Amino acid sequence: MNTLLPKSAGIGFKPKHFEDVLSGRFDVSWLEVHPENYMGDGGLPHQNLTRIRESMPLSMHGVGMSLGSADGVDQDHLKRLTALVERYQPTQVSEHLAWSHWNQTFLNDLLPMPYTAESLSVVATNVNSVQEALQRTILVENPSLYLQFEGNEFSEAGFFNLLAEQTGCGLLFDVNNLYVCANNLGLNAQEHLDELRIENIGEVHLAGHSVEILANGSELLIDDHGSSVCDEVWWLYQSLVRRLGDAVPTLIEWDTDTPDFSIMSQEAKKANQAMTSALDLDTAA
Amino acid sequence: MSASLADIQSAMAKGLLHHKNEELEGFFNGDQEDLTARISVYRNNIFYSLANALADLYPVVQKLVGEEFFRALANRYVRKHPPAQAAMVYFGQDFPVFLAQDKACTDLLYLPDVARFELARQRAYHAADVESLSPQAMQEIGVERLLSSCLSLHPSLQILDSKWAARSIWQAHKTGQPRLEDIDLQDSQQSILIRPAYEVMVCAVDAATLALISAISEGAKLEAAIENTLEQHPELDVPQALALGFGNGFFTGIDIQQD
Numbered sequence: 001m002n003t004l005l006p007k008s009a010g011i012g013f014k015p016k017h018f019e020d021v022l023s024g025r026f027d028v029s030w031l032e033v034h035p036e037n038y039m040g041d042g043g044l045p046h047q048n049l050t051r052i053r054e055s056m057p058l059s060m061h062g063v064g065m066s067l068g069s070a071d072g073v074d075q076d077h078l079k080r081l082t083a084l085v086e087r088y089q090p091t092q093v094s095e096h097l098a099w100s101h102w103n104q105t106f107l108n109d110l111l112p113m114p115y116t117a118e119s120l121s122v123v124a125t126n127v128n129s130v131q132e133a134l135q136r137t138i139l140v141e142n143p144s145l146y147l148q149f150e151g152n153e154f155s156e157a158g159f160f161n162l163l164a165e166q167t168g169c170g171l172l173f174d175v176n177n178l179y180v181c182a183n184n185l186g187l188n189a190q191e192h193l194d195e196l197r198i199e200n201i202g203e204v205h206l207a208g209h210s211v212e213i214l215a216n217g218s219e220l221l222i223d224d225h226g227s228s229v230c231d232e233v234w235w236l237y238q239s240l241v242r243r244l245g246d247a248v249p250t251l252i253e254w255d256t257d258t259p260d261f262s263i264m265s266q267e268a269k270k271a272n273q274a275m276t277s278a279l280d281l282d283t284a285a
Numbered sequence: 286m287s288a289s290l291a292d293i294q295s296a297m298a299k300g301l302l303h304h305k306n307e308e309l310e311g312f313f314n315g316d317q318e319d320l321t322a323r324i325s326v327y328r329n330n331i332f333y334s335l336a337n338a339l340a341d342l343y344p345v346v347q348k349l350v351g352e353e354f355f356r357a358l359a360n361r362y363v364r365k366h367p368p369a370q371a372a373m374v375y376f377g378q379d380f381p382v383f384l385a386q387d388k389a390c391t392d393l394l395y396l397p398d399v400a401r402f403e404l405a406r407q408r409a410y411h412a413a414d415v416e417s418l419s420p421q422a423m424q425e426i427g428v429e430r431l432l433s434s435c436l437s438l439h440p441s442l443q444i445l446d447s448k449w450a451a452r453s454i455w456q457a458h459k460t461g462q463p464r465l466e467d468i469d470l471q472d473s474q475q476s477i478l479i480r481p482a483y484e485v486m487v488c489a490v491d492a493a494t495l496a497l498i499s500a501i502s503e504g505a506k507l508e509a510a511i512e513n514t515l516e517q518h519p520e521l522d523v524p525q526a527l528a529l530g531f532g533n534g535f536f537t538g539i540d541i542q543q544d
Contacts, residue, residue, distance in 0.1 A: 036371050036372045036373065037373075039372035039374055039375075040372075040374045040410075040411030040412075041411060041412055041413035041414075041440070042411065042412055042413040042414035042440075043410050043411050043412065043414065043441075043480060043483060044410070044483045045411075046414070047483060063371070064370075064371020064372065065371070066371070068290075069294065070289070070290040070291040070294055071291065071294075074370070074371070076370065077370065077371050077372070080372065099294060100371065101371070102294040102295060102297075102298040103295065103298065104369050105298055105302070105367045105368070105369065106367065106368040106369060106370055106371050107298060107301060107302070107331050107367070108330075108331055108334050108335050108338070108368060108371075108373075109327055109330040109331045109334065111294075111297060111301075111327060113290065113293070113294075114290070114293070114312075116290075118289065118290050119290055122290055146323045146326045146327065147313045147315075147320070147323050147324065147327075148313060148314045148315070149312060149313060149314070150312060150313060150314050212326075214319065214322040214323075215318060215322055216318050216319055216322070218319065220322070220323065220326065222326060
């Protein structure tokens with residue numbers, strides 16, 4: 001497994017939790033930040049990140065590299081990320097399988113792309129330029145999707161398997177995203193896990209979603225990271241851990257209406273317990 | 286699939302930003318009603334998150350016009366000036382100019398200057414960390430050498446000249462002082478914003494001091510900067526202006542010029 005972070009639960013960092021994180025009152029084994037929030041030249045954000053980095057392992061999880069852009073990665077953005085990685089030496093760097101920019105316009109959302117040979121070649125080229133600039137391999141996260149392209153040439157699992165093979169990148173496996181896709185696009189989650197080369201997984205994400213009822217009465221799950229992890233996702237997570245046969249770095253994400261740090265910390269504890277019990281069950285069986 | 290990835294991304298970028306679903310529906314599986322709803326999720330994410338980013342940068346502008354009006358402004362702004370960079374610290378820099386030109390804001394003449402004030406605060410907040418010269422440095426170098434020097438300004442320093450009471454309007458919303466009803470909107474205000482450590486400081490200055498700091502920022506030797514300023518502002522109090530500057534960390538370096 002492509003794992004560098006502690007094989008336990010970490011927490012997505014919010015500036016409002018800064019004092020709690022460093023207070024020592026909570027058991028936090030690692031934190032994840034979005035590097036885009038630290039692309040200013042100086043000031044308090046950097047001061048705080050420096051103190052966090054001094055006290056625990058850090059993961060940088062990008063949301064803006066647009067690995068799926070047919071016109072390539074933005075070199076200015078890559079330079080800024082490279083500077084941050086050199087300065088803070090994060091334990092792990094990750095990004096998304098998505099695109100956000102086209103022709104100098106950045107759309108600030110993780111937009112979907114078809115699973116075709118052309119897409120694979122574009123993403124592989126972009127992942128390679130990022131890895132070359134950073135002088136390290138990165139993890140790439142599976143998307144949450146609301147739309148299904150016509151003419152996909154690969155399954156999502158097949159696409160990720162080939163991407164890892166061609167670039168050496170690892171997989172950041174978001175269990176909630178898989179659950180959202182299964183519901184929104186009719187993907188079979190267990191078949192997906194059967195096909196996916198799970199040994200490429202270096203980190204797992206867990207988050208909450210909301211349910212929107214569309215005008216035609218059908219249900220659409222929205223990956224809003226605005227609530228606790230639902231039972232079905234915990235169940236899928238345990239099923240993944242059993243398949244892995246080992247503990248895995250697991251991040252609790254809560255980006256909308258983020259609660260007090262004590263709640264975040266409880267979710268992290270729950271993830272550690274879910275991991276332990278999934279592995280115990282495995283041993284007992 | 287016949288469309289290339291570049292075709293798809295070009296059509297999606299246009300279709301999502303400018304509310305044209307017909308340009309992108311052909312790429313996806315599903316009936317039209319269903320696709321319209323699903324495409325809206327992405328579009329809403331884009332506009333909602335960017336309006337939030339703009340509201341984070343311009344909270345006082347949002348308070349002045351109300352949230353609903355601000356959201357509508359933000360949507361127009363995003364279509365006209367979408368971000369070019371993923372880092373949101375670069376987004377929204379054209380908003381003051383946009384406000385000055387937006388037809389719905391023509392009655393709110395002071396609004397662009399309040400936005401400039403908030404933008405200056407954001408720039409000061411994220412500027413590079415450089416240590417300032419202390420007031421002792423001014424004493425040590427002596428007046429004569431200081432006059433023949435070029436002073437470099439702190440990277441966080443922002444100069445704001447407003448025909449309106451932009452600073453007071455901002456302070457009224459942030460601190461409750463002065464009260465909004467007590468502000469004379471047409472009170473022309475000059476301010477210098479600086480972040481020597483981690484907090485942005487707001488200095489109220491007179492027009493003469495503002496002119497002097499502007500002249501220094503353009504690279505003039507202090508003596509020349511003072512002379513130029515005095516032509517327009519004979520009331521300039523040089524010792525007071527320099528004491529204010531050194532006292533608040535405006536200067537980071539002294540480059541003594543050889544004549």
